[in-house]
Amino acid sequence: xxxxxxxxxxxxxxxYEQLMNDVEILMDINADANFSLYSRMPTRRLIEKLxxxxxxxxxxxxxxxxxxxxxNIDEILTIIRNCENNDIHNVHLIDGLELIxxxxxxxxxxxxxxxxxxxxxxxxxxxxxxxxxxxxxxSWIIKLASITQKLTIKxxxxxxxxESDSTIEEIESTEQIQYELGIDGGPRLAYLSRLPKIGFTxxxxxxxxxxxxxxxxxxxxxxPSLSYDTVKAxxxxxxxxxxxxxxxxxxxxxxxxxxxxxxxxxxTDMFRIRQLTGLDELEKKYY
Numbered sequence: 001x002x003x004x005x006x007x008x009x010x011x012x013x014x015x016y017e018q019l020m021n022d023v024e025i026l027m028d029i030n031a032d033a034n035f036s037l038y039s040r041m042p043t044r045r046l047i048e049k050l051x052x053x054x055x056x057x058x059x060x061x062x063x064x065x066x067x068x069x070x071x072n073i074d075e076i077l078t079i080i081r082n083c084e085n086n087d088i089h090n091v092h093l094i095d096g097l098e099l100i101x102x103x104x105x106x107x108x109x110x111x112x113x114x115x116x117x118x119x120x121x122x123x124x125x126x127x128x129x130x131x132x133x134x135x136x137x138x139s140w141i142i143k144l145a146s147i148t149q150k151l152t153i154k155x156x157x158x159x160x161x162x163e164s165d166s167t168i169e170e171i172e173s174t175e176q177i178q179y180e181l182g183i184d185g186g187p188r189l190a191y192l193s194r195l196p197k198i199g200f201t202x203x204x205x206x207x208x209x210x211x212x213x214x215x216x217x218x219x220x221x222x223x224p225s226l227s228y229d230t231v232k233a234x235x236x237x238x239x240x241x242x243x244x245x246x247x248x249x250x251x252x253x254x255x256x257x258x259x260x261x262x263x264x265x266x267x268t269d270m271f272r273i274r275q276l277t278g279l280d281e282l283e284k285k286y287y
Contacts, residue, residue, distance in 0.1 A: 002030055005089060008117045008127045009151035010144060016041065019130060020049040021214060022153040023093065026128075027054060028206050033126075034088055038069065038076050039095040051220060060096035062103075071096065071103040077116050080125060090125040098135045106140055114147055187215045188255075189248040189273075194241060200234050202226060208237070212244060218275045219244070243276045250279065253286050 013019040036056040059068045069075045212219045222240045225233040272278045
């Protein structure tokens, strides 16, 4: 969904995979906004899940390091105030509220958030508080929910295509895929239907990139195509699609023969497969 200027939202999540996937969707839907994430997750782990070139990130921690904030709501609110610019829509996501909660006076924290909610109504900015409800006192989170808007994030619908019904059904059917866990603990790679050249759009490409990411694939190589013209974008898509197909076949071979392969080697090779690197070498090795 598109988020409104001057609003504070409460977003509930249970896993970091869900959170990162939804942040990507949110960034795609609100493409003109400038995003900042205040998280408990270190940059070295965030970079595996998000394209950090598109989002400012700060680590919330008790350690003193560069780009590190103490678990104090005042520091974050000060940054948000200083980022206010009438010409730019800034979206701020706080992921580390539980850590701030544990290091604060509970009523004082709620009071400061309430006061800021009144203040931000005059801003161009948006604040999204991301929480795992089970990690906070139920009565406290109910009070926070009563003064914020609930945020539900849904992937954008595919743009209608001037093409046969069978083609549309083939593309939309990829929405229904349930990914199994693989031998390395990540989602199993799945064969997705090839996108046709006729009716190929940026919206459909964004959806496919999200599907690949949810399977744990590093497809950053295709992200520049989002700014290309349709012809050039489709050419790059076809190249990456072929890499993904080969990676999927390799993964299936490794799963079928896992008992005969050293466990350490499986872990290393599965990482390379998800990075879409060294596929030629892996194919020679296994085939």
